[in-house]
Amino acid sequence: MPPARIGNSTLNTSPKVPIPTLERLATYLRFLIDLETSHVETISSTDVERQTGINAAQFRKDLSYFGEFGKPGVGYNVSELQSRIARILKIDQMQPIIVVGAGNLGSALIGYPGLREHKFDIAAAFDSDTNKIGRNLGGLMIQDASDIKCANEAIHARIAIICVPASAAQAVANEAIAAGVKVILNFAPIILKVPDRIAVRNVSFLQELAVLSYHLTTESRK
Amino acid sequence: MPPARIGNSTLNTSPKVPIPTLERLATYLRFLIDLETSHVETISSTDVERQTGINAAQFRKDLSYFGEFGKPGVGYNVSELQSRIARILKIDQMQPIIVVGAGNLGSALIGYPGLREHKFDIAAAFDSDTNKIGRNLGGLMIQDASDIKCANEAIHARIAIICVPASAAQAVANEAIAAGVKVILNFAPIILKVPDRIAVRNVSFLQELAVLSYHLTTESRK
Numbered sequence: 001m002p003p004a005r006i007g008n009s010t011l012n013t014s015p016k017v018p019i020p021t022l023e024r025l026a027t028y029l030r031f032l033i034d035l036e037t038s039h040v041e042t043i044s045s046t047d048v049e050r051q052t053g054i055n056a057a058q059f060r061k062d063l064s065y066f067g068e069f070g071k072p073g074v075g076y077n078v079s080e081l082q083s084r085i086a087r088i089l090k091i092d093q094m095q096p097i098i099v100v101g102a103g104n105l106g107s108a109l110i111g112y113p114g115l116r117e118h119k120f121d122i123a124a125a126f127d128s129d130t131n132k133i134g135r136n137l138g139g140l141m142i143q144d145a146s147d148i149k150c151a152n153e154a155i156h157a158r159i160a161i162i163c164v165p166a167s168a169a170q171a172v173a174n175e176a177i178a179a180g181v182k183v184i185l186n187f188a189p190i191i192l193k194v195p196d197r198i199a200v201r202n203v204s205f206l207q208e209l210a211v212l213s214y215h216l217t218t219e220s221r222k
Numbered sequence: 223m224p225p226a227r228i229g230n231s232t233l234n235t236s237p238k239v240p241i242p243t244l245e246r247l248a249t250y251l252r253f254l255i256d257l258e259t260s261h262v263e264t265i266s267s268t269d270v271e272r273q274t275g276i277n278a279a280q281f282r283k284d285l286s287y288f289g290e291f292g293k294p295g296v297g298y299n300v301s302e303l304q305s306r307i308a309r310i311l312k313i314d315q316m317q318p319i320i321v322v323g324a325g326n327l328g329s330a331l332i333g334y335p336g337l338r339e340h341k342f343d344i345a346a347a348f349d350s351d352t353n354k355i356g357r358n359l360g361g362l363m364i365q366d367a368s369d370i371k372c373a374n375e376a377i378h379a380r381i382a383i384i385c386v387p388a389s390a391a392q393a394v395a396n397e398a399i400a401a402g403v404k405v406i407l408n409f410a411p412i413i414l415k416v417p418d419r420i421a422v423r424n425v426s427f428l429q430e431l432a433v434l435s436y437h438l439t440t441e442s443r444k
Contacts, residue, residue: 019433026432030411052413089432097431104330109427111326113388114411118428120435158438159431166335183434185427189252189336191274199437201430205331205407206340208423209319209381210248210311211241212405213342215421216380 021062024054025085028062032082033117044075091119096155098181100172101163102127102135102142105187109161110138123155128168145172152179159183166190173200243284246276247307250284254304255339266297313341318377320403322394323385324349324357324364327409331383332360345377350390367394374401381405388412395422 045056160176169188267278391410
């Protein structure tokens with residue numbers, strides 16, 4: 001049996017919590033981090049709706065998977081809600097990540113704002129291009145992609161981001177998995193074949209554009 | 223009423239075709255383009271399942287929104303299915319796109335493989351950084367972001383890709399919309415406020431990582 005595909009991700013198991021709920025939790029978390037930075041102490045589900053576009057009932061339902069949140073008439077304590085969602089998503093402790101592919105996309109990811117606030121630590125970058133190996137990429141020295149397994153013995157990353165060309169992506173995925181990686185964020189325009197225990201999420205710019213393009217035709221061609 | 227959010231996208235209307243179906247259509251299309259390049263003439267839904275991980279029944283159901291496809295016992299003609307899906311997604315004719323934000327991510331997008339095969343033409347790139355304006359980015363001369371409206375009078379792009387920092391994204395979105403843009407692919411980690419008629423899809427690397435992180439905890443921590 002091929003892995004079940006949910007939205008644009010291939011998750012080989014069936015977690016009880018729907019993927020869209022997890023995606024929205026990540027949106028709430030980002031919003032809450034911003035609020036905390038602005039010293040906002042409490043919010044209502046109506047505030048959430050106004051700020052995120054996710055309706056209040058959906059917000060409450062998403063939280064309901066994980067127990068009791070908020071106080072009637074008072075709302076949600078921003079700091080507490082933020083830590084609870086971070087714990088749920090298990091981004092309450094720093095997680096090392098390896099990036100394979102040190103091109104423009106790799107650079108963009110390494111410099112992406114908010115990674116550290118979300119406890120993601122890009123710990124190493126790899127490439128197979130001998131012209132890139134040894135060079136600096138956002139403070140990391142680009143390492144030889146054939147050393148992933150060896151390097152990860154020290155890093156213990158279980159998350160890999162793959163941003164190599166499609167032709168190289170499967171081999172890179174195999175190496176990352178052999179090196180102990182459990183989940184992959186794949187930017188290469190190819191469907192990776194991975195063992196059932198490995199989770200893959202695909203980010204496809206073409207897919208995103210195609211969905212928007214469809215929308216353009218049905219709604220906005222006036 | 224705030225716009226309805228579907229998955230990671232804000233589509234302000236309710237198209238009859240579910241968003242995940244559209245996302246899968248884009249996956250089928252990419253797969254079919256590859257097959258055609260390899261001179262494969264016909265495929266079965268089982269082939270689709272084996273190659274994409276999307277099960278055969280789902281594939282048939284996705285196509286069923288758009289009429290009759292394939293011949294019993296023969297399968298699907300690759301070239302015909304490809305053109306029909308391209309027509310459905312309205313990527314059967316070249317569509318101009320503007321990119322705002324000429325950093326690493328903008329560069330990665332402009333150089334992204336497969337854009338032209340999918341009839342997406344990145345026609346102009348903009349930035350507000352005077353050090354970047356006038357420089358070359360993947361064959362395009364970076365233009366001043368304050369000229370979007372004027373430039374788009376010639377380009378007629380209705381798709382904009384926003385890859386500027388969060389602090390600049392809302393202003394850029396406003397300008398793009400004023401310039402005639404109808405749909406936005408937003409990479410800035412901020413929830414854009416847009417009129418109801420405008421569709422936005424958000425690509426959030428943090429969200430993707432957070433969903434994977436959750437999966438890591440439930441399934442792979444052994």
